Amino acid sequence: MAMECYIGFLVLLVAALLFGFLSVVFTLIWVLHYREGLGWDGTALEFNWHPVFLVTGFIFIQGIAIIVYRLPWTWKCSKFLMKLIHASLNAIAAILAITAVVAAFDFHNTMKIPNMYSLHSWVGLAVIILYVLQLLLGFFVFLLPFAPLSLRAFLMPIHVYSGLILFGTVIATALMGFTEKLLFSLNNPPYSSFPPEGVFTNTLGLLILVFGALIFWIVTRPQWKRPPESTPILFQPNGDAAEKVDVSTAISVSHNMDKSDSELNSEAAARKRNFALDDAGQRSTM
Known part of the structure; x- marks a missing residue:
């Protein structure tokens, strides 16, 4: 990688990490300062875990998992190690997302609020199910050494494309959720009167949007793609490395x-x- 290209990558990477970290911090400030805190008792305090887990796991950690192959200082690491890191980060994101959904359903059931009536809930549940299926497919096809190379070659562009689509859909779903929560919660003063909580949460949404845009830009630049390995490792069916050819x-x-x-x-x-x-x-x- 040329020096100018490397510096440009570092600038965008630092910017992406900064916006992602600020998104997590702003979410915590929102629920702790404006939404009365966190708990696990079926009340609104339990629901507050919903945005915290989703922004932390489903957005921030998933974004890092997407660009982990693009980090130049990892190109000397084995591809298998990077696959493990990629899969582990996505697994953590999936666990946090499922926990966030459990918190939302538990709150709704305790407060006798209907479930699954809004567009936010429809898209959110669908994207979590598809994300788990994507994770399982990647584990059995790309991480385990049993799938034939022809199948991997066929599914790889689909895996990459669907991963980016899911990441973008998660961000859109989060923005819908923020708006829905503010419309229901802000009555005096109303959301339309630009109250401090509304402005603060709108800023949080912009931080997430910029973070997603930076992740998309980093992962779609061909000059920052991980170079192919010149000596691929052939694996035996038991997963052990046989020899380099x-x-x-x-x-x-x-x-x-x-x-x-x-x-x-x-x-x-x-x-x-x-x-x-x-x-x-x-x-x-x-």
Whole structure:
């Protein structure tokens, strides 16, 4: 990576981490200062875990998981190690998102509030289910060494595209949730009168939006893509590394293995004819 490109990457990475961290801090300030705090008793204090877990896990941690392959100082690490880190971060994000949904349902059931009536709840539950399916698919296809390479090659662009779509949908769902909560909670003064809590929460939404935009920009730049490994590791079915094979050697071996018996017999016959002709020519000149 050229120095100018590397510096540009570092600037955007620091900016993304800063906006993501501020999003988490603003969420905590919102629920602790404006929404009376946190608890797990079925009241509004339990519901306050819902935005905290979603912003921390489903947005901030998921964003880091998306760009973890783009960090240049990890390019010397094995691809398998980076897969483990990527999968672990996404697993943590999924656990926090599920816990956030449990907190919301528990609050609604305790306060006798209907569930699953708003667009926010429909999209939110759908994206969590799809996210868990994406996580399981990535685990069985890309992390475990049993899936054939052809299947991995086919699913990789789908995996990347669906991951970005889910990340963008999570951000949109969070913005809908903030607006819905403010419309229901702010009555005196109303949300339309620009109260301090409304302005503060709107600022939180902008921080999340900028964080998502920076993550999208970093992960879609081809110059910051992890370079391919020149000596891929072949794994045995039990997951142990068998040996490192040079790409050109592997291609040559596979090419020779693909030859049919008739082609090999034809090559052998041609070599015999050439040898006979050379021998006859030598005798005629003696």
